[in-house]
Amino acid sequence: MSTNPASKNRQGTTRRRLLLSGGAAGVGVLGTLSAQQLFAPSSAAETRTPLNGEEYIPFFGDHQAGITTAPQAHALFVALTLAPDTDGAGLKRMLRLISDDAARLTQGQPALADTEPELAQNPARLTITFGVSRKAVQLAGKQPPKWLQELPAFSIDRLEKRYSGGDIFIQFASDDPLIVAHASRMILKDARRFASISWSQRGFRRAHGSVAAGTTMRNLFGQVDGTSNPQPSDPDFDALVWEPQGWLRNGSSVVVRKISMDLDKWDELDRSGREQSVGRFLSNGAPLTSSPNDPAAEFEVPNFETTTAGGLKVIPEFSHVARSRSAVPGERILRRSYNYDDAATGSEVSNAGLIFISYQADVDRQYVPLQRRLDELDLLNQWTTPIGSAVFAILPGCHEGGFVGETLFG
Amino acid sequence: MSTNPASKNRQGTTRRRLLLSGGAAGVGVLGTLSAQQLFAPSSAAETRTPLNGEEYIPFFGDHQAGITTAPQAHALFVALTLAPDTDGAGLKRMLRLISDDAARLTQGQPALADTEPELAQNPARLTITFGVSRKAVQLAGKQPPKWLQELPAFSIDRLEKRYSGGDIFIQFASDDPLIVAHASRMILKDARRFASISWSQRGFRRAHGSVAAGTTMRNLFGQVDGTSNPQPSDPDFDALVWEPQGWLRNGSSVVVRKISMDLDKWDELDRSGREQSVGRFLSNGAPLTSSPNDPAAEFEVPNFETTTAGGLKVIPEFSHVARSRSAVPGERILRRSYNYDDAATGSEVSNAGLIFISYQADVDRQYVPLQRRLDELDLLNQWTTPIGSAVFAILPGCHEGGFVGETLFG
Numbered sequence: 070m071s072t073n074p075a076s077k078n079r080q081g082t083t084r085r086r087l088l089l090s091g092g093a094a095g096v097g098v099l100g101t102l103s104a105q106q107l108f109a110p111s112s113a114a115e116t117r118t119p120l121n122g123e124e125y126i127p128f129f130g131d132h133q134a135g136i137t138t139a140p141q142a143h144a145l146f147v148a149l150t151l152a153p154d155t156d157g158a159g160l161k162r163m164l165r166l167i168s169d170d171a172a173r174l175t176q177g178q179p180a181l182a183d184t185e186p187e188l189a190q191n192p193a194r195l196t197i198t199f200g201v202s203r204k205a206v207q208l209a210g211k212q213p214p215k216w217l218q219e220l221p222a223f224s225i226d227r228l229e230k231r232y233s234g235g236d237i238f239i240q241f242a243s244d245d246p247l248i249v250a251h252a253s254r255m256i257l258k259d260a261r262r263f264a265s266i267s268w269s270q271r272g273f274r275r276a277h278g279s280v281a282a283g284t285t286m287r288n289l290f291g292q293v294d295g296t297s298n299p300q301p302s303d304p305d306f307d308a309l310v311w312e313p314q315g316w317l318r319n320g321s322s323v324v325v326r327k328i329s330m331d332l333d334k335w336d337e338l339d340r341s342g343r344e345q346s347v348g349r350f351l352s353n354g355a356p357l358t359s360s361p362n363d364p365a366a367e368f369e370v371p372n373f374e375t376t377t378a379g380g381l382k383v384i385p386e387f388s389h390v391a392r393s394r395s396a397v398p399g400e401r402i403l404r405r406s407y408n409y410d411d412a413a414t415g416s417e418v419s420n421a422g423l424i425f426i427s428y429q430a431d432v433d434r435q436y437v438p439l440q441r442r443l444d445e446l447d448l449l450n451q452w453t454t455p456i457g458s459a460v461f462a463i464l465p466g467c468h469e470g471g472f473v474g475e476t477l478f479g
Numbered sequence: 480m481s482t483n484p485a486s487k488n489r490q491g492t493t494r495r496r497l498l499l500s501g502g503a504a505g506v507g508v509l510g511t512l513s514a515q516q517l518f519a520p521s522s523a524a525e526t527r528t529p530l531n532g533e534e535y536i537p538f539f540g541d542h543q544a545g546i547t548t549a550p551q552a553h554a555l556f557v558a559l560t561l562a563p564d565t566d567g568a569g570l571k572r573m574l575r576l577i578s579d580d581a582a583r584l585t586q587g588q589p590a591l592a593d594t595e596p597e598l599a600q601n602p603a604r605l606t607i608t609f610g611v612s613r614k615a616v617q618l619a620g621k622q623p624p625k626w627l628q629e630l631p632a633f634s635i636d637r638l639e640k641r642y643s644g645g646d647i648f649i650q651f652a653s654d655d656p657l658i659v660a661h662a663s664r665m666i667l668k669d670a671r672r673f674a675s676i677s678w679s680q681r682g683f684r685r686a687h688g689s690v691a692a693g694t695t696m697r698n699l700f701g702q703v704d705g706t707s708n709p710q711p712s713d714p715d716f717d718a719l720v721w722e723p724q725g726w727l728r729n730g731s732s733v734v735v736r737k738i739s740m741d742l743d744k745w746d747e748l749d750r751s752g753r754e755q756s757v758g759r760f761l762s763n764g765a766p767l768t769s770s771p772n773d774p775a776a777e778f779e780v781p782n783f784e785t786t787t788a789g790g791l792k793v794i795p796e797f798s799h800v801a802r803s804r805s806a807v808p809g810e811r812i813l814r815r816s817y818n819y820d821d822a823a824t825g826s827e828v829s830n831a832g833l834i835f836i837s838y839q840a841d842v843d844r845q846y847v848p849l850q851r852r853l854d855e856l857d858l859l860n861q862w863t864t865p866i867g868s869a870v871f872a873i874l875p876g877c878h879e880g881g882f883v884g885e886t887l888f889g
Contacts, residue, residue, distance in 0.1 A: 122689035142656070142686065184746040185701030187761060193689050245686040246552070250699060250820040250831065254742065257828040269822045276552065276655040278688055279532035279603050289660060291595030332664065336594040351597060410660040412679045418667040421660065 121244055121277050122191025128175045130466045131319045132311065133473060135196030136403070136428050137301050140286070141242040142279075143249050144272045144407045146325060146424060147257070148235025148459060149264035157208050157478075163263040164199070164474035167239075167256045168467065171197035180255040193245035193277065195252055199473050200238035200323055200461030209477035211316050216432035217462050220324070223444040225455060232327045232457025235267035240323075240426075244277035268457070270327060272407025272424040285354060285367065288408055289421045290335055290452070292347055293354025295404045296367055297394075310403050312430055312465075316476040319465040321428050324402075324436050327409070327457030330422040335452045346448035348388030357384045389449040392442050402427040402435050422453070432460055531654055531687050532601025538582045540876045541729045542721065543883060545606030545652055546813070546838050547711050550696070553659050554652040554682045554817045556735060556834060557667070558645025558869060559674035567618050567888075573673040574609070574884035577649075577666045578877065581607035590665040603655035603687065605662055609883050610648035610733055610871030619887035621726050626842035627872050630734070633854040635865060642737045642867025645677035650733075650836075654687035678867070680737060682817025682834040695764060695777065698818055699831050700745055700862070702757055703764025705814045706777055707804075720813050722840055722875075726886040729875040731838050734812075734846050737819070737867030740832040745862045756858035758798030767794045799859040802852050812837040812845050832863070842870055 126134045151160065170180040175195045179186035206213040219234070239256065241249045257266065274286045288294040299309050312320045335343070344350055348371065350361035356371035371390055375383040384391055395401070404427050411420040429435040443450070464473050536544045561570065580590040585605045589596035616623040629644070649666065651659045667676065684696045698704040709719050722730045745753070754760055758781065760771035766781035781800055785793040794801055805811070814837050821830040839845040853860070874883050 120688055120690060121686060185699075187701050188697060188699075191685075191689050193686060245689040246683040246820075247685045247697070247818065248689075250683075250818065254699075254829050254831075257823070258746075261826070261828055265826050266824055266828075269824075271822065273656040273660075275601075275657045276531065276603060277686060278530055279601055279655040279658075280530060287598060287657070289595075289598075289664075291597050336668075408657065408660065410656075412681065413667070414676055414679075416671070416675050418671055418676075419664050421664075 120191060122193045122248075123177075124194045124244075125176055125192060126194050126196050128172045128197075129468050132321075132466045133196075133198045133463060134175070134466075135198035135240055135242055136310065136321060136405070136463065138194070138196050138242070139282075140274055140405055140407075141194050141196070142244045142274050142276050143246045144240060144242040144424075145249050145253050145269060146272070146426070147239045147241070147253065147269040148267040148325075149237040149239070149260055150267040151205065151208070151236040151264045152262075155208075155263045157210060159263050160205060160208050161474070161478050163237075163260055164477075165472045166259045168199070168472035168474065170256050170259055171199075171252075171473070174252045174255060180259070183255055185251060188247060188251035189255075191245065192248050192252075193243045195241070195243040195245075195248050197252060197256065198240040198242075198463065200240075200463045201474070201477070202234075202236045202238075202461055205236045206462065206477065209474075211477050214312070214317060214322075214431075214462060216322065216434075216437075217460065220432070220440070220458055220460060221437065223440060223455070225444050225450050225453075226458065227454050227456055228458050229456050232268050232270065234459055235461075237264055238323060238325070238459070238461040238463075270325075270409060270424050270457070272409050274407060286406075286408075288406075288423050289330055289332060289410065289419075290343070291351055292343075293349065293351075293367060294406065294423070296349075296354050297401075298404055299401050305398060308430065309399070309401055309435070310428055310430055316479065317462055317465065318476070321430060321463040322432050323461050323463050324425070324427045324429070324432060325457070325459045325461075326425040326455050328423045328425050329420075329454045329456045331452045331454070332419045332421055338452075345385050346388060346451075348384040348390030356390060385448065387446050387448050389443070389447050392445075392447045393439055395439060395442075397438075400435050400438055402429040402439065422456075428463065530601060532603045532658075533587075534604045534654075535586055535602060536604050536606050538585045538607075539878050542731075542876045543606075543608045543873060544585070544876075545608035545650055546720065546731060546815070546873065548604070548606050548652070549692075550684055550815055550817075551604050551606070551652040552654045552684050552686050553656045554650060554834075555659050555663050555679060556682070556836070557649045557651070557663065557679045558677040558735075559647040559649070559670060560677040561615065561618070561646040561674045562672075565618075565673045567620060569673050570615060570618050571884070571888050573647075573670055574887075575882045576669045578609070578882035578884060580666050580669055581609075581662075581883070584662045584665060590669075593665060595661060598657060598661035599665075601655065602658050602662075603653045605651070605653040605655075605658050607662060607666065608650040608652075608873065610650075610873045611884070611887070612644075612646045612648075612871055615646045616872065616887065621887050624722070624727060624732075624841075624872060626732065626844075626847075627870065630842070630850070630868055630870060631847065633850060633865070635854050635860050635863075636868065637864050637866055638868050639866050642678050642680065644869055645871075647674055648733060648735070648869070648871040648873075680735075680819060680834050680867070682819050684817060696816075696818075698816075698833050699740055699742060699820065699829075700753070701761055702753075703759065703761075703777060704816065704833070706759075706764050707811075708814055709811050715808060718840065719809070719811055719845070720838055720840055726889065727872055727875065728886070731840060731873040732842050733871050733873050734835070734837045734839075734842060735867070735869045735871075736835040736865050738833045738835050739864045739866045741862045741864070742829045742831055748862075755795050756798060756861075758794040758800030766800065795858065797856050797858050799853070799857050802855075802857045803849055805849060805852075807848075810845050810848055812839040812849065832866075838873065 177192045179189040203213040203217045352361045355366035358372040359366040359369040407424045413420045587602045589599040613623045613627045765776035768782040769776040769779040817834045823830045
């Protein structure tokens with residue numbers, strides 16, 4: 070986590086915190102609370118090792134946080150449906166309000182009129198990221214990008230309305246689940262006048278500090294998941310992730326797919342069968358053409374030409390890694406997925422899967438061709454079923470004094 | 480967390496790990512995996528700072544782990560209903576099987592025939608704690624304690640069957656949510672032949688390392704929750720928590736209550752009103768007769784006699800702290816509760832509350848009188864509703880070669 074340049078410890082943001090505090094922390098329900106009361110435990114703490122909770126991700130910037138931020142352990146994804154009487158002006162009021170909440174909460178400050186101000190402290194890298202649907206863009210009087218619509222129907226989809234669609238997208242992510250609970254409540258309370266919850270999905274990765282920083286996550290199939298992500302240092306990264314022009318300049322898009330994973334059926338497969346279906350070793354995530362014992366081999370490039378003595382491809386042509394790989398470099402996406410493990414009932418042992426999240430500049434150019442290939446043929450499809458789907462435009466970032474969504478109204 | 484004497488780092492358990500490894504890691508689905516492959520990342524790690532994930536809680540002992548263990552960040556509570564054809568012998572087979580799973584998983588070892596062995600690594604203080612119902616005890620041919628039954632009906636209860644009852648209780652707790660997901664799946668798979676899931680509830684506290692070790696948790700009302708817990712160093716601790724004799728010797732009991740918290744209604748109350756209803760300051764959890772500014776004041780004893788200039792009690796007589804306090808020292812309980820924050824839908828903003836968990840030697844002697852007082856009168860009842868309830872006998876611990884539950888069959 071310390072390798073993430075966007076992450077700052079308390080020291081680095083003291084000035085911003087004081088500014089925000091002067092502007093707001095003394096008003097509203099906090100009337101009788103001094104800043105000393107609210108922040109006593111933290112201000113006494115400068116002499117010791119900072120806690121995980123004291124890591125802050127800046128809210129303001131050209132891009133929104135929570136996209137290139139190293140993924141936090143916990144995330145809550147929420148889609149809102151705009152109320153029938155919410156017009157463009159209402160949408161603007163709502164975005165201004167919840168953007169202000171996010172600016173405070175991500176810096177460990179209570180939201181305006183925060184009823185549980187103590188739960189805002191130690192935000193543990195909280196980021197809050199906003200997106201909008203075609204309908205919301207049109208409500209604001211702007212031209213939606215062509216790709217801002219439902220994905221084409223894929224044959225593998227078994228989509229349920231309760232996990233699909235929506236007008237406003239909010240991604241809450243923090244290394245601390247209590248922070249996610251409080252931040253989401255504060256923002257959903259402020260949004261309630263304008264919109265209701267369409268769906269919400271809760272996901273997790275390994276805990277902060279549980280495994281070495283930079284370790285690629287594993288999904289509940291035990292697979293290393295997300296190895297070949299574009300890196301911010303890649304020369305084409307900006308073109309892959311950020312919209313270059315118009316009101317969405319410096320924004321992006323998100324594809325959210327709830328993918329049910331049939332763990333029972335997966336467990337019937339032997340280890341080699343699993344590795345063949347993915348094209349990677351389970352031990353270290355390395356392609357089957359590399360070594361299963363070398364941790365660094367995870368990042369080696371798969372060799373799709375290598376054959377066995379018997380003349381078979383070492384990495385099966387229908388494996389997930391072979392099918393998802395594109396010859397076109399511009400077709401890559403930035404994945405930021407989370408596991409889910411919802412309550413199982415009765416004879417069920419698991420109700421689990423992946424909240425697939427990808428960020429990309431253009432859904433039609435980058436995500437759709439990839440998904441078409443996987444839909445057509447991917448060994449993994451035997452154990453996975455998409456049950457939810459949504460696409461949103463991810464708004465550009467904003468600077469102090471502005472709000473996320475302001476370019477919709479410029 | 481480092482203050483917990485039961486917690487050991489990797490170094491401290493190397494011998495046990497190797498023993499277990501020699502006994503099991505080379506068989507089953509792991510056939511082709513060398514120990515080196517499985518544990519390569521960890522064995523290379525001895526020279527660096529241990530990760531949170533590398534903290535292990537011993538499984539074997541007179542008492543089960545997960546009771547006096549400093550509460551982990553994540554917990555999953557599961558109740559199973561025994562299948563109609565599961566007899567005493569079947570119950571014994573099941574307990575032996577899942578106890579063996581727990582012995583391995585808590586030490587970061589895959590369960591026997593673990594299909595995702597990599598997900599067992601870095602258990603992050605995983606504990607797995609087992610309990611049984613009256614019916615299960617009778618099935619084993621033993622005499623259940625008198626208190627092992629449904630709680631008496633309380634007037635505030637609005638119990639739902641989907642959160643109540645059950646024959647077998649399992650508490651999974653770890654600082655890492657992925658570990659909880661994997662451990663629960665492994666054990667529920669092994670239990671499936673004998674029982675089905677009656678209910679499961681997922682809870683959280685602040686993340687490991689997010690706030691200073693030993694900080695009392697806050698619930699979603701923002702209250703410091705669990706201050707006056709008995710401590711293992713208290714002279715009467717053993718008498719409060721452990722059963723002294725018979726087949727349940729060194730065992731305990733658990734009360735599990737799912738308590739819905741009406742956050743919306745709570746938010747309508749001003750800060751002073753909230754503090755009056757609890758009898759403690761929200762800032763630091765100190766009784767209203769102590770200072771709201773001194774972090775150490777949380778642990779000061781409330782003075783129920785102090786009055787204001789106007790002659791009113793400073794701590795209202797109907798406040799939660801006044802009503803829950805007993806004059807009888809033996810009526811105390813060991814609380815180990817977790818927050819829950821389930822998916823909200825529609826105009827709802829929260830579906831949240833507390834998974835109240837208490838351990839005590841005797842439910843009738845310790846828990847019931849306290850709950851009767853709170854049922855009769857507790858200002859907090861206006862914002863909280865018990866919607867689930869269950870009681871289980873917590874089995875004694877076991878030693879290497881034995882299994883949790885063995886005294887049921889001795």
